[in-house]
Amino acid sequence: MRHVFLPVLLAAALLSACNGDDNSPAPVPVPPVEPAPKPHFSAQISFGDSLSDVGTYAVGALKALGGGKFTINGDNTRLNPAFTGLTWIEVMAARLGLPAPCAAQTGLDGNAAQGFSVRVQNHAGCFGYGQGGSRVTHPVGPNNKLTGSALGALTVPVKTQIANHLAQSGGKFKPDDLVLVMAGGNDMLFQLGALQAGATAAGQAAGARQYFDSLVPLLASGAIAPSTAAVAIFSAVSAELARPGSSQASATIAAVGAAAGQPGNAAVASMAVYGPMVAAAQADAATAGAAAGNKYAADQGPNLVTALTLAGAELATLVKSQVLANGARYVVVNNLPDVAQTPAGRSKPAETQALMAAMAQAFNAQLSSALSAETDVLLVDVYALTQQAATNPSAFGLTNVTETACDLSSVKNPLLSSLACNGTNLKAGDVSRYAYADDVHPTPYFYAQLATQVEERMVQQGWR
Incomplete structure (x- = not known):
């Protein structure tokens, strides 16, 4: 029943306080709480x-x-x-x-x-x-x-x-x-640049191998003994590629010449015959090169996320050990933007955009983990x-x-x-x-x- 009589008792107490002894002490005024002064930056x-x-x-x-x-x-x-x-x-x-x-x-x-x-x-x-x-x-x-x-x-x-x-x-x-x-943005861009260079190199190497792997059997196919002809053509290609200043084009000419010299295969010397073969080999090379480049990027991608994780941890450590520890009391730390949303990021394949996002998130997670509890740091x-x-x-x-x-x-x-x-x-x-x-x-x-x-x-x- 206490909940019924409590309001009545409170009212009586208030009435008594209003009509009580005139000699009772006046309540002590409580000063208002002043807001903390805002900093003035010098x-x-x-x-x-x-x-x-x-x-x-x-x-x-x-x-x-x-x-x-x-x-x-x-x-x-x-x-x-x-x-x-x-x-x-x-x-x-x-x-x-x-x-x-x-x-x-x-x-x-x-x-x-x-x-x-x-x-x-x-x-x-x-x-x-x-x-x-x-x-x-x-x-x-x-x-x-x-x-x-x-x-x-x-x-x-x-x-x-x-x-x-x-x-x-x-x-x-x-x-x-x-x-x-x-x-942190340049840590990302530098890593992505290295990844692109590595993927390009891997793709070019794979494409060059596939080009001659596809071309030589085609060039040898008209010979009386195709397998023997193929050995001779590969030998000519290897010799030419070992020569300083050689190129895929010069090795192709050597390959055609060797093929035409095989018994029963003289017709291959005509561009009308070897031209379509070269085109087919180039298409195979492009496919193989793209696959190799993509595989390289996929294999190396996790290493880039690790690199950005390290960079984020390094930046957080610098803020704590070199900035806060040396007297700074007002430190704003901006995390990495979503670089995948920039024009540069939008121009990349979806897989690269996803990697860029993962790299930025890994970097930012380190900042948040290390600095979010620091009262003198404002994370943006x-x-x-x-x-x-x-x-x-x-x-x-x-x-x-x-x-x-x-x-x-x-x-x-x-x-x-x-x-x-x-x-x-x-x-x-x-x-x-x-x-x-x-x-x-x-x-x-x-x-x-x-x-x-x-x-x-x-x-x-x-x-x-």
């Missing part, structure tokens, strides 16, 4: 790759071309308000009221005749360490001179970028620094952002997520890259709200969307 420090590069390569011939960053370069707001030329790093600084970021290091180590050899300089007071081509820990990334590239990108890895900052800041981050980290899910933009572009104000805004023809863009893209070499029409400037790098508009995503997460975290 500096923005960024580490990463081309997506965070604020002008490492805006020198020499690239500067003369009106390029230097991996987007639509330059302030072209006179053409369209979206053509700001800003990356997400620059947008973040502007929104936070901080000075415009500048590249901590500039220069090129490439072909001097093409204007790609520019003295490397370090700039004190500039905290934009991200560089196009940089990987997490490996010093050789895409377009580094050691890959054979004429550009000579510096590709200083994130590990060294952080060490360089600590060297000039007394070994510490300030407690009011905002540290932005985004890397760029992978989800790029997927959402791909499936529902209008929600982000995007008009195209499959094509490039930059005209990447060699006539308009000698580097075939957003690194040399600006307001003068865009595709015709309104490309201001395209997602991608080139096959993997965002337009200024899409970079702004990324900055908005980061800023929204900072608000949720109480950092804005």
Whole structure:
């Protein structure tokens, strides 16, 4: 019955309190709980790759071309308000009221005749360490001179970028620094490039073997003794291929000559006879080459996922042991976007797209596992952002997520890259709200969307 009388007792107690002794002490006022003060950032420090590069390569011939960053370069707001030329790093600084970021290091180590050899300089007071081509820990990334590239990108890895900052800041981050980290894309692209090269080599080798395995029996088929003729033809092919400067074409001529010399087989010397045989052998070679290339890619694919797992773990370790451990209290870490949704990814077969997704997910899983419990780290899910933009572009104000805004023809863009893209070499029409400037790098508009995503997460975290 307690539930019946409790309201009555509570009411009586309240009435008694209202009419009680005038000498009873007044209740002690409880001060309102003040929200925690939002941080005021004194500096923005960024580490990463081309997506965070604020002008490492805006020198020499690239500067003369009106390029230097991996987007639509330059302030072209006179053409369209979206053509700001800003990356997400620059947008973040502007929104936070901080000075415009500048590249901590500039220069090129490439072909001097093409204007790609520019003295490397370090700039004190500039905290934009991200560089196009940089990987997490490996010093050789895409377009580094050691890959054979004429550009000579510096590709200083994130590990060294952080060490360089600590060297000039007394070994510490300030407690009011905002540290932005985004890397791993070049680890993926480098691995995929190596996979493609290996698959191509495997396919070419298999195709070359199959070509003569198919051609020789066909050429020998008209001889009185086909098996004997085949031995003689194979011998001629082997001798020719062993000769310096030989080729499949020269070995084919040798094969036809040897075949025509076999008893009863003189007619094969006519192109009308051997031509269809060569065509049939080429078709067999193409089929065998494709199968071998696909098998190589399938066999090696799991190794690429493992490599990205390692890269993700390495980046997480750097954040914990070199950034947080050295005093940083506000660290934003963006995970890898879904590269399969870029124009480059969309141009690949379904199997390659699935591999790209698996690689990114493996990398991102390492970041999440190692950093999600760190209260001074804010993880931003760029992978989800790029997927959402791909499936529902209008929600982000995007008009195209499959094509490039930059005209990447060699006539308009000698580097075939957003690194040399600006307001003068865009595709015709309104490309201001395209997602991608080139096959993997965002337009200024899409970079702004990324900055908005980061800023929204900072608000949720109480950092804005």
